[in-house]
Structures are given as C-alpha cells and as structure tokens.
Amino acid sequence: xxxxxxxxxxxxxxxxxxxxxxxxxxxxxxPYLFWYVQYxxxxxxxxxxxxxxxxxxxxINGFEAEFKKSETSFHLTKxxxxxxxxxxxxxxxxxxxxxxxxxxxxxxTRLQVTL
Amino acid sequence: NxxxxxxxxxxxxxxxQEARLRCSPMKGHSHVYWYRQLPEEGLKFMVYLQKENIxxxxxxxxxxxxxxxxxEGPSILRIQQVVxxxxxxxxxxxxxxxxxxxxxxxxxxxLTVT
Numbered sequence: 001x002x003x004x005x006x007x008x009x010x011x012x013x014x015x016x017x018x019x020x021x022x023x024x025x026x027x028x029x030x031p032y033l034f035w036y037v038q039y040x041x042x043x044x045x046x047x048x049x050x051x052x053x054x055x056x057x058x059x060i061n062g063f064e065a066e067f068k069k070s071e072t073s074f075h076l077t078k079x080x081x082x083x084x085x086x087x088x089x090x091x092x093x094x095x096x097x098x099x100x101x102x103x104x105x106x107x108x109t110r111l112q113v114t115l
Numbered sequence: 116n117x118x119x120x121x122x123x124x125x126x127x128x129x130x131x132q133e134a135r136l137r138c139s140p141m142k143g144h145s146h147v148y149w150y151r152q153l154p155e156e157g158l159k160f161m162v163y164l165q166k167e168n169i170x171x172x173x174x175x176x177x178x179x180x181x182x183x184x185x186x187e188g189p190s191i192l193r194i195q196q197v198v199x200x201x202x203x204x205x206x207x208x209x210x211x212x213x214x215x216x217x218x219x220x221x222x223x224x225x226l227t228v229t
Contacts, residue, residue: 043206043220105157
C-alpha cells in the first residue's frame with residue numbers, strides 16, 4: 001500500500017521568501033511522484049512530476065522538487081514566493097504498474113503568502 | 116481545447132434523494148477517474164473507468180454508489196439515497212493512456228446534502 005504524508009497543513013511565508021512544502025511517501029515499489037496545486041473552487045493542476053531519471057524536477061510557475069530515495073521525500077520548493085502562489089498544494093504518489101494514474105494523495109498544505 | 120468538464124458545479128440534494136454527477140473527459144482521453152474530497156482532506160480515489168468498462172472500483176463505497184462511462188456520452192457518478200456524509204467535492208480526471216500520463220482534473224461538483 002502507498003501513502004503520502006504532508007507535514008504542515010498550513011504554511012505562511014512572506015512575499016519573496018523561500019517556499020518549502022514537505023512531502024514524504026511510502027511505497028513498496030519505485031514510486032511516481034506528483035505535486036498538484038488547487039486554487040479555490042477549482043480542480044487540481046499539475047505542477048510537476050517525477051517518474052525516472054533526474055531527481056531534481058522543474059515544474060511550472062518556478063516550482064521544483066527533488067526526489068530523495070534515501071529520505072523517501074519529495075519536497076516542493078520555490079526560491080521566491082509570489083502572492084499568486086497562495087493555494088492548496090497536494091503531493092501524490094502512484095505505483096508504476098497497472099493502473100498507474102490511480103493516485104494516492106496527501107491531505108494537502110495550504111500556502112499563505114503575506115506582504 | 117476544452118478541458119475536463121463537470122456538471123453541475125454545485126448540487127444540493129435532500130437526504131434520500133439521488134445525485135447524478137457528470138463528467139466529459141478531455142478530447143482524445145478514454146480513461147476517467149473519480150475522486151472525492153471531503154472537507155479538510157485530500158482527494159480519495161473512488162473508481163477508474165474506460166469506455167463501457169469499470170477497471171478499478173476499489174475506492175467506491177459498497178452501497179448506493181455506482182459509476183458508468185458509456186460508449187457515447189459523459190461518465191456518470193450516481194449516488195442513491197444520499198446522506199449528509201456524502202457532502203463533498205467530487206472530482207473527475209481523465210488521461211489519454213493507461214500509463215503514467217498526468218491526470219487532467221475538472222473543476223469538481225460540490226454536493227451538499229441537506
């Protein structure tokens with residue numbers, strides 16, 4: 001069984017500050033990892049994904065994440081927060097067999113960006 | 116290009132009524148997934164369908180819930196005899212292939228049971 005833990009249900013940063021959203025996963029097989037963003041009353045939008053290859057993955061809107069197998073982590077970062085980054089962020093994992101797009105989501109981290 | 120279309124956006128039902136949620140996948144996508152988001156929780160997988168087939172329904176409650184994806188028309192998630200605990204946001208997602216193609220999500224249907 002797979003699982004995802006997102007530490008911190010709420011994170012607040014100042015505009016221009018580093019954004020760090022934490023995600024740890026558990027998987028019995030090499031995982032595929034995803035970060036999605038959800039704006040109010042909208043669906044989820046893919047930020048980035050890791051499948052194989054380079055462990056540092058760059059996504060949209062200046063976000064990136066690094067897959068660290070030894071730490072079973074896939075933390076999301078952005079060097080400088082913008083007000084428009086305020087949203088809820090979900091980390092998700094899927095296995096790489098069978099129903100690969102069947103995702104297991106974390107409970108989400110709500111990012112607040114202050115002036 | 117139209118994305119994943121869900122309707123209605125908001126649905127209010129009284130206890131005991133039926134709720135029908137519709138999802139039209141993106142053009143060219145033949146795989147549909149339904150997820151449920153309860154307040155303050157992440158999304159939980161419910162069911163995965165291809166045209167005319169249910170591939171994986173391991174996340175569906177055993178009673179009152181059903182899903183279909185007919186040859187023609189949208190995918191339907193049906194909830195019979197709704198209860199207050201069914202109040203949630205229901206999201207549909209689609210993908211073109213049965214692999215790790217990223218899911219494209221609709222904007223969801225927010226069901227409120229009164």
